[in-house]
Amino acid sequence: MSHGYKPIVPASPAFRPDGTLYSEQFDDVYASAHGSLEQARHVFLNGNNLPERWRSPGPFVIIETGFGAGLNFLATWQLWKQTAPADARLDFISVEKHPFSLADLQRIHAAFPELAPLARQLHENWPTLLPGFHRLHFEGGRLNLTLLLGEAAESLAQLEASADAFFLDGFAPARNPAMWTKPVFRELARLAKPGATFATYTVASSVREGLGAAGFAVEKRQGFIGKREMLAGRYAGSRAYAKNIHDKRAIVVGAGLAGSTCAQRLNQRGWAVQVIEGHTAPAQEASGNPAG
Numbered sequence: 001m002s003h004g005y006k007p008i009v010p011a012s013p014a015f016r017p018d019g020t021l022y023s024e025q026f027d028d029v030y031a032s033a034h035g036s037l038e039q040a041r042h043v044f045l046n047g048n049n050l051p052e053r054w055r056s057p058g059p060f061v062i063i064e065t066g067f068g069a070g071l072n073f074l075a076t077w078q079l080w081k082q083t084a085p086a087d088a089r090l091d092f093i094s095v096e097k098h099p100f101s102l103a104d105l106q107r108i109h110a111a112f113p114e115l116a117p118l119a120r121q122l123h124e125n126w127p128t129l130l131p132g133f134h135r136l137h138f139e140g141g142r143l144n145l146t147l148l149l150g151e152a153a154e155s156l157a158q159l160e161a162s163a164d165a166f167f168l169d170g171f172a173p174a175r176n177p178a179m180w181t182k183p184v185f186r187e188l189a190r191l192a193k194p195g196a197t198f199a200t201y202t203v204a205s206s207v208r209e210g211l212g213a214a215g216f217a218v219e220k221r222q223g224f225i226g227k228r229e230m231l232a233g234r235y236a237g238s239r240a241y242a243k244n245i246h247d248k249r250a251i252v253v254g255a256g257l258a259g260s261t262c263a264q265r266l267n268q269r270g271w272a273v274q275v276i277e278g279h280t281a282p283a284q285e286a287s288g289n290p291a292g
Contacts (some may be wrong), residue, residue, distance in 0.1 A: 008129045009148050011098040013069075013108060019068060021108060025098070028171040030068045035225075037112065039201070040075040040143055042224045047199025047232045048165040050076070051083035059089040063159075063191060064167040065179055067096035069108045070122060072167055073145060074115045080143065081118075088142065093163075095148040095155045102126045133158075142264075152179050156187035165219045168200035171205055180207055184212035192235035193217075199232045207231065248272065255282035 014024050020029040030036070045051070054060040064072060073092055080090050100108065104125060109119040126132040127147065133155075134147040148155035152170070166188055171177030178184075180202075188198070188211075198216060200207065201224065208218050208231065215237030223230040248271040252263045255277035263273045279285075 002248045006131055006150065009098055010101050010129055011104070013100065013104050019111070023171065026171040026175045028175040030071075036069075037075050037115075039080075039224045039248040040072045043201050043230055044072055044167040044169070044199050045059070045076065045079060047221065047230065048167070048197045050165070051079055053164065053197075054080065054088060054090065059091060060165075061091045061161055061163045061193075062093065062165045063156075063161065063163040063188070064092065064094040064169060065184065066168075066170040066187075067094040067099065067103065067147060068169065069100060070119075071112070071115075072169060074109075074112070074118050074122065075141070077118050077138070077143060078115060082248065090143045091146065091161075092144070093146045093148065093161060094167075095150070095152050097151055099129055099147070099149055101129070112146070113138055120275065132216045144246070146249055149239060153181060153187060156191065159187075159191060159224075161191050162193045163188075163196050164193055166192070166198035168198055168202075172231060173202060173204045180204070180210065182210055182213070183209045185216075189214040189235060189237060192237075194235065194238050197232065199230065201227060201230050203229045203231050250274070251276060255279075255288060257283060 001038055012025070013021060015021060016029070021036070023030065047137065062076065067073065073094060076090075076092060080088070084090065105126065107125055109123075112119070118139070124137075125136045125138075127136070129149065131150045134149065136145040136147070138145065148159065170176050173180040177264060203220055211218050211231075211233070216233050216236055217236040218231055218233040220229045221232050250266050250271050250273050252259045252266075252273055252275045255263075255275050258283050259275065259277075263275050266273050
């Protein structure tokens, strides 16, 4: 009997003669043949006016559609390390239906030696490829990557976040239309802070119209090398999103695995946490079982 479980089918890397990473399934490249990192910096980082915006106080949240080989994430992490204040926090959330296996990621990233220290940390934390949300912690918990493995619209519908910026980086709309649908655009609008920005390499009319209908102001800008134009803009609508909580105090009842984990994560985010536990030590009941 089926219960709706959709196993993850990993991506299979292929390479064109010039070394460009290519998807045979979608008949499209993962990034420009002129330079993956340069494209990430021009389209997504510059397109969202980074790093200037994450120098402001408070956590900065990026949502990406299409993790691919993780080069946008690694380029963002590299720039964030170089430019962000010492107390800055970055949450990078990315959806991917066909992630690469660890072995394939290592092979792909070997071509980018400048990213080697960061890529190595990503490899060490790369999750088992199962559907759902996978949260990876870096930089002592100040930088977090949340991978949403599954269909874009379904995964985003389960997400609660307030995004400052969007990287729209699925395969071309004509090759992978499921990444560029009205339901996806509506979810992006639901997740956007007022004034949240977006950037994408495509200028397809369906994307311009879909984003506009969802409440985004859209403009064309100079594209990256081989592309004359790209799109960027900001969310022009409004939403009631969770505001920063200034009095960060919490009570956690129970010091089992769940309670201890919640207390630890809240504390790393600057919360004062009081843990209430009936025993004299944590993990004394179900969490103390030898196996589960």
